Amino acid sequence: MQPMLLPCAIPPEWDNDPVGRRVQEWMRKTPLRLTIGRMAVVKVLAQAQTPVDAEAVLRGLVEQGNPTSLATVYRILKELEQHALVEREWHHNSLGTRSCYAVKLGPQHKRACCFQCDVCGRRRKVAEPALATQLAAAAEHEGYNTQQELVVVSRCAACSKN
Numbered sequence: 001m002q003p004m005l006l007p008c009a010i011p012p013e014w015d016n017d018p019v020g021r022r023v024q025e026w027m028r029k030t031p032l033r034l035t036i037g038r039m040a041v042v043k044v045l046a047q048a049q050t051p052v053d054a055e056a057v058l059r060g061l062v063e064q065g066n067p068t069s070l071a072t073v074y075r076i077l078k079e080l081e082q083h084a085l086v087e088r089e090w091h092h093n094s095l096g097t098r099s100c101y102a103v104k105l106g107p108q109h110k111r112a113c114c115f116q117c118d119v120c121g122r123r124r125k126v127a128e129p130a131l132a133t134q135l136a137a138a139a140e141h142e143g144y145n146t147q148q149e150l151v152v153v154s155r156c157a158a159c160s161k162n
């Protein structure tokens with residue numbers, strides 16, 4: 001089966017729609033190219049009240065008139081997650097674990113994450129938001145409370161020399 005390709009032009013009605021406008025502004029702040037596929041996925045997530053899985057995203061895209069393949073949805077979600085635009089949560093049930101996704105529009109959920117030297121105690125904030133998000137997601141997956149500050153213990157450059 002050939003996956004259907006998404007149209008590449010941003011529909012003009014998105015400029016008049018508050019969610020569509022917000023999604024565009026938000027995506028322009030990232031190095032990701034603004035594509036209809038990415039924006040359509042973000043829009044589905046932005047309109048969902050709770051985190052949703054890839055199948056639900058695909059259903060949302062079909063309802064929006066943007067049918068695509070599940071593989072494409074997964075690829076886009078992964079890109080968005082890598083740029084910390086989308087947050088992944090693991091939902092557990094009797095059938096196992098599935099990934100659910102939510103956008104991080106508006107004020108970002110603050111997740112303090114830092115490196116701490118095991119000798120002098122000097123701290124340095126983890127600068128990459130995508131990495132901090134992934135660390136928080138991994139900690140959450142292991143059952144850690146991510147409202148707490150995440151600390152990666154290592155040794156600073158100065159102490160390593162001694």
Ligand SMILES: [Zn+2]
Nearest residue numbers: 117120156159
């Ligand atoms: Zn140190």
